[in-house]
Amino acid sequence: MNKFLVACISFLALSLSACSQLAAYRPKAETPKKAVLRPVWIKEMDPAYESGNLPIALQSPLIHEGILYVGHNSGSMQAFELENGKPVWSEFDGSTYHAAPVAYKDQVVYGTVQGRVISRHYTTGKIKYSVDLGASVETKGVIHQGRIFFHLRNHQIFCLDVETGKILWGYKRSVSYLTTLQRASTPLVYKDRVLVGLADGTLVALSVDEGVLLFESKLSMASKFVDVDNAAFVLNDKVYLGAVGGFLSLIDPNTGKVLRKGEFVASRAPYMYQKELGEQLLFGTPTGDLVLTDKNLNIQNQVKVSEGVITSIVAFKHGLAVSTTAGEILFVDPLTLKVSEKFHLGHAYSAVFGDLESRENYLSVLSSRNRLFIFN
Helix, strand or coil, X not given: CCHHHHXXXXXXXXXXXXXXXXXXXXXXXXCCCCCCCCEEEEXXXXXXXXXXXXXXXXXXXXEECCEEEEEECCCEEEEEECCCCCEEEEEECCCCCCCCCEEECCEEEEECCCCEEEEEECCCCCEEEEEECCCCECCCCEEECCEEEEEECCCEEEEEECCCCCEEEEEECCCCCCCCCCCCCCCEEECCEEEEECCCCEEEEEECCCCCEEEEEECCCCCCCCCCCCCCEEECCEEEECCCCCCCEEECCCCCCEEEECCCCCCCCCEECCHHHCCCEEEECCCCEEEEECCCCCEEEEEECCCCCXXXXXXXXXXXXXXXXXXXXXXXXXXXXXXXXXXXXXXXXXXXXXXXXXECCEEEEECXXXXXXXXX
16 A cells, blocks of 8 residues: 555544544533523503503502512502412502502501501401591501501601501691602601601601600701602611712711711612621612712712612612612622613613512512512
8 A cells, every 4th residue: 555545544534533523522502591580470550541641650569478469550459479460359449559568467557649548457458447647648657666657748757556547646847848859758766766858858856655856957958859758777876868969968866966978869778788798888879870888988889780760779589689760670799789680671661669579589579650570
């Protein structure tokens, strides 16, 4: 056999061997990453309306013992099985809602735009009491030692017996500003006092027992749109709160003295990281930033995540769920604050004006376009 023929046979053998190896190799397909923001059920809750009069949802849902409660803008409070969305009960109140219900023992308690506070049995919807407070109930109730506190549209704070609905006291604030956003902050009970931000740019402290004014602290000196409409937040005997468009304030809750001003505007009360991370606070801003600070408001990290206003931050699964006014829910890495996933709410005018509810391994979202999303 000549050398040329031997070379050809060797080349052919090597080629067949290489082809055999290539044929044996099968690249493994990457397993698609499972979405975290994956709705298990969705409900269309748009009420009947005339063209041009778009109904907007401002209320928020409540998750309690396997049931989801949410007000419908047709005027009914509704309850659904959390796992599958099957209706449990629906009761007509004849009014819309601006906040979430709260649970207490076997009750769910909530306020209406017509000014009534209503208590119903959580599994049957049977009414326990209905109390007329005279003005739109703008916030969810805050329960403390058998009492429940509400903030009304007319700048009044009421304290009721949560079991009976009996009015224990009321505090009325005269607000002379004509250019107010007419929004109300959710009361916060701290020690022996109720802390409430008001539409005239002040924080007031009222005694829990009688509603007596203990102090008032001016947080904004602007001439208009000075509402303190965020819920106050307390950590280590310090209050974190700010007026609309004004820098966040660090306040002594015992005296009302402003101890420090932050370097940013907060759109909502903060989310607090676990203590092993050093009691860090995460704030959302009106410009779509997430701002991580220490307890003294020193900024540790700041990341822009949206073009909309940040409206709510809650823990969900191994990260954070963040809602905005830009029609999206964001899933955020709690360490880097980077967005790893977005879920679009599916309508050009969608936003989230209420609060996200994360409980019992579920996340509930009511969009401004009256669509209810449940994630698991």
